[in-house]
Amino acid sequence: MKTFKIGLLGLGTVGGGTVNILQTTLDEIQRRIGHNIEVSIIAVRDLNRPRPVDTTGITMTDNPENVINHPEVDIVVELMGGTALAKDLLTQAIKNGKHIVTANKALIAEFGNELFALANQNNVIVNYEAAVAGGIPIIKAIREGLAANKIEWLAGIINGTGNYILTEMAQPGADFEKVLKTAQELGYAEADPTFDVEGIDAAHKLTILASDAFGIELQFNKTYTEGISKISAQDIQFADLLGYKIKHLGIANRTKNGFSLRVHPSLVAKDVLIANVDGVMNAVMVKGDHVGPTMYYGPGAGAGPTASAVVADIIDVIRAQSQNVDDRVPGLGFRTDSLTQAPVESIEEITSGYYLRCFVNDQAGALAKISATLADYQISVEQLHQEPSENNPDDATLVIITDKVKESVLNQALQKLIELDVVDSQLQRIRVADLG
Amino acid sequence: MKTFKIGLLGLGTVGGGTVNILQTTLDEIQRRIGHNIEVSIIAVRDLNRPRPVDTTGITMTDNPENVINHPEVDIVVELMGGTALAKDLLTQAIKNGKHIVTANKALIAEFGNELFALANQNNVIVNYEAAVAGGIPIIKAIREGLAANKIEWLAGIINGTGNYILTEMAQPGADFEKVLKTAQELGYAEADPTFDVEGIDAAHKLTILASDAFGIELQFNKTYTEGISKISAQDIQFADLLGYKIKHLGIANRTKNGFSLRVHPSLVAKDVLIANVDGVMNAVMVKGDHVGPTMYYGPGAGAGPTASAVVADIIDVIRAQSQNVDDRVPGLGFRTDSLTQAPVESIEEITSGYYLRCFVNDQAGALAKISATLADYQISVEQLHQEPSENNPDDATLVIITDKVKESVLNQALQKLIELDVVDSQLQRIRVADLG
Structure with a gap:
């Protein structure tokens, strides 16, 4: 049985939840992993604020450098949020050889490529289960x-x-x-x-x-x-x-x-x-x-669910630390030298069905022109619903669900309809997801 | 890049699915793990039967001993089903130092305790993701x-x-x-x-x-x-x-x-x-x-989904083989010396709501007696529905949903109702699951 020491950056909702799990559920976790986990040090912004958990026996600091440079800390858990300071701190922590667990989705989405590359060079793990969909693994x-x-x-x-x-x-x-x-x-x-x-x-x-x-x-x-x-x-x-x-x-x-x-x-x-x-x-x-x-x-959120993911990541780090570095699950699930360079394409390249809603002044005439224009662009109508206006039976709200079409083609057709003055520019357009 | 060699016991639906994944998706898997996976030998019952996949380059045998004793096989994948022979073969494979992947739910449920103990002694992994709920991890x-x-x-x-x-x-x-x-x-x-x-x-x-x-x-x-x-x-x-x-x-x-x-x-x-x-x-x-x-x-079933879980297990074995034995995820998720001895209790110990359906001859009288009997056992009625019989308006089908009660108490109440001849012994009783 080894004791793994945690340094925590931030003690807000999720930080409090994390300390709470490690206080209340440590015996169950030890039954699983056979090792001990200890929160050694926590950096907070203001040392005088009341805390959501009992911090007796934990070193409290308002200087996050004390966490990332702490010689006994094995894993730095970043729950402070924001990107600039968090990135600087985790960069230094990685260089110090600390494993990282973070719930910071903005940080990973915007600066993850750099962080994973640096982690590879330093043979440390960066886990981020809590960054997406809270407690769902x-x-x-x-x-x-x-x-x-x-x-x-x-x-x-x-x-x-x-x-x-x-x-x-x-x-x-x-x-x-x-x-x-x-x-x-x-x-x-x-x-x-x-x-x-x-x-x-x-x-x-x-x-x-x-x-x-x-x-x-x-x-x-x-x-x-x-x-x-x-x-x-x-x-x-x-x-x-x-x-x-x-x-x-x-x-x-x-x-x-x-x-x-x-x-x-x-x-x-x-x-x-x-x-x-x-x-x-x-x-x-x-x-x-x-x-x-x-x-x-x-x-997808909340102290307990998010902290559940944070602590699962800590457990994974503990289990993976004895593994060959090359055998560990890579940061993005694929080996860095295997990432594909195929492009992320513009939204205009997707193919989708579309829900269209518009207000028309002359329902019979408008329907004919809309149908003709959609047909010009080979867009089929799958469902059509129209509700006459309460005040004027010639006016109507028209709802159309189209078959699948390339978004750039749909955009051309809608532009045409607006130019023809058939529909107003307030036309509502919502994509239909095909999850079959 | 190392090549991990698979010995397969069984080439039915799931076995065929497993070979298919390793033939069609190996490049994507290699992008993830950076190692090669090769099916070296497959044991089948009848060498002359047609196969669902191309087995060119794979040694085919009708003697499963050739698989478990094959000196180059790293991982034995058991997809033959049944418990007696499968248990004997995997016992020997474990003693031979092979890691095990199996989709055999009966084998794990009935003989898993022995197999995991033996695997611990021999420092090998027994994975069984495919045994439960097919492709769901x-x-x-x-x-x-x-x-x-x-x-x-x-x-x-x-x-x-x-x-x-x-x-x-x-x-x-x-x-x-x-x-x-x-x-x-x-x-x-x-x-x-x-x-x-x-x-x-x-x-x-x-x-x-x-x-x-x-x-x-x-x-x-x-x-x-x-x-x-x-x-x-x-x-x-x-x-x-x-x-x-x-x-x-x-x-x-x-x-x-x-x-x-x-x-x-x-x-x-x-x-x-x-x-x-x-x-x-x-x-x-x-x-x-x-x-x-x-x-x-x-x-939860089918060649593709089940084989997806089998191959994920193979990947996990490959990733875990360099890990300290003590750091690996234990067979049952908890360390063997931490398994709790608290008992699995009889069904009579559960507390549940119950759906009761019965046919009654005299609806007014029966309802009074049923209500009184349930009240005697302090069982509350949450919902009640009755449908008069088409032929005789005095007869009815009665449906009751009770509040939560201990099953042993409900059983006493139902026994009493049968003794009183209020309901027939065909009384339907279905538990209500509380998943809130």
């Missing part, structure tokens, strides 16, 4: 559990705030602003909700999942990101009528010449299991060529 | 992904045949015998369906999951097993009316003094995600004390 599932497969695609509900908002918007009388306010009151959404609602948080996570699935470098800046703030309660009702739910999905798939990485609202057929993942819960579907469709579901 | 999720948790309970749809039958029985006009016949025609059920339909296959899997979750010895003979052949289409309709689906679940949970391991039909509230897992698909919910509820979903 999705990184492990992709890097190890499905390692016999060529992954074809993955699609996930990887932001609990957004999923809560879309779920609640299906209730009668709810709209985006109202639900967002409730989410803020319940603590599910930040005062500034941009990161969650506009899909940036999900894009960080999707970037990481895609690299693990395909063996490509992390390319956050190539990940297409579209938020949910323009989804109306009416869209959710129309989608329901046509057999779909609207979910904010992160999707990564293979394209003709490379890969597509994207976060956007998506119509999902109700009979696909992930369409029934509601509230703040997360879920990720992964389709492998041999295994077929699989799904992983659980809480 | 559920063993890895429990042994590693959730290793920071004390697992509170798990509940799984772990037999695709049974789930297909229950799903189809919800269609109008379907009954058990009719659906079973279709399942047999589609190849989802064996000619003798006992193993699947009576829950023996699921009990093997549940036994394994429970040991990995709680750190207890494999105790297949203590696993309570009840099949689905007595579920009627009427039960499925009544359950639907009351807000439930009927699923054949394997459930493992902690009890006051130990553990409960059981496979039986269960009512599952429709708003729990696993209630929506239909057809031949499998899913396992795992509740950890820190992570909360998680779920793992995918195909």
Whole structure:
């Protein structure tokens, strides 16, 4: 039995959860690993603030350098968030030969390539299970559990705030602003909700999942990101009528010449299991060529779930430290010299079905022109629904679900419709996810 | 780059799938592990039968001893099924210092304790991801992904045949015998369906999951097993009316003094995600004390999915062979000297809600007596539904869902009702699963 010493950067929600697990569940963990884990030192911003856990016996410091340079620390656990300082500290920690566990999705998505390269040079491990989908062991599932497969695609509900908002918007009388306010009151959404609602948080996570699935470098800046703030309660009702739910999905798939990485609202057929993942819960579907469709579901945030992933990563580091460096699971699941250079393509390269909603003044004439224009671009209509306006029976709201078409072609057709003055520029366009 | 040599016992559906993956996806696997994998020798029963895959360059033998004693074989992959011969062969293979990968749930559930002990003595690994829930990496999720948790309970749809039958029985006009016949025609059920339909296959899997979750010895003979052949289409309709689906679940949970391991039909509230897992698909919910509820979903059988798990296990062996023996993930997820001796308790010790369905001759009188008897045993009624008989309005079918009660107490109450001649001895009793 050896004691592994942890140095913690940050003692907020997840940091507190991590210390709590190591205090309450250490006997169960020792039954599994036969080693001891001890939190030796924690860096916090303000030494005088009250703590969520008992820190008796742990050295507290307001200088993070004391953690990363601590000679007895084996594993540095970074739970401070932010990218600039965290990157500097972890860079130095890696150079000091410390293994790293982090829950920092922005850091890995934006600076992971550098960090993994540095970790390789220094023969240390960088684990980040907690960075994606909280307590769900999705990184492990992709890097190890499905390692016999060529992954074809993955699609996930990887932001609990957004999923809560879309779920609640299906209730009668709810709209985006109202639900967002409730989410803020319940603590599910930040005062500034941009990161969650506009899909940036999900894009960080999707970037990481895609690299693990395909063996490509992390390319956050190539990940297409579209938020949910323009989804109306009416869209959710129309989608329901046509057999779909609207979910904010992160999707990564293979394209003709490379890969597509994207976060956007998506119509999902109700009979696909992930369409029934509601509230703040997360879920990720992964389709492998041999295994077929699989799904992983659980809480995507919170002290307990996220800390569950952090401590699992610590356990993995402890188990892997005696392994040949070359036999360890590589940072992105694939060996650095095997990462493919095939490009992440523009969103215009994807092929998808589309939900279109528009208001038309002259319903009979408009329908004829819309149909003709779509036909010109060889876009087939799969479902069509129209609701006459309450005030003027000649006006109508028109909802169309198209068959699959290349996005660049759809864009040309929509541009044509706007030029013809058939539809207003407020035309709603939501992609239909094919998760079959 | 080292070449790891595989000796295969059996080349049926899963064996063919395994060779197929190693032929078609080896380049992707090498990108991950940086080593080569080669199938060197395969033992089959009859050398003259046609094969599902090209075996050019592979030594074929009808003597399995040639596989387990082959000096160059690193990993013996057992896909022959059955317990007696498989146990003898793997025992010898382990003594020969070979690592083992097996998909044999019966073998692990019934003889795993001996095999893991022997593997420990010989410093080799025995992996068995494919034995439970096909392609879903559920063993890895429990042994590693959730290793920071004390697992509170798990509940799984772990037999695709049974789930297909229950799903189809919800269609109008379907009954058990009719659906079973279709399942047999589609190849989802064996000619003798006992193993699947009576829950023996699921009990093997549940036994394994429970040991990995709680750190207890494999105790297949203590696993309570009840099949689905007595579920009627009427039960499925009544359950639907009351807000439930009927699923054949394997459930493992902690009890006051130990553990409960059981496979039986269960009512599952429709708003729990696993209630929506239909057809031949499998899913396992795992509740950890820190992570909360998680779920793992995918195909539970078939060449591709099962072989996906077999090859993932091979990859794990390759990655773990350089590790200190003591740092490897233990066979049952917990170190042998840490397995708890707390008992697996009798089914009578569980606490559950119950669905009761009975036919009564005198509906007013019977309801009074049933209510009084349940009250005598302090059993509360949560929902009650009655349907008058078409022929005689005094006769009725009565459906009751009780609040939670200890099963031994419920049994006393039901015995009393039968003695009083209030209900017939055909009384249907199905447990309600609490997966909240």
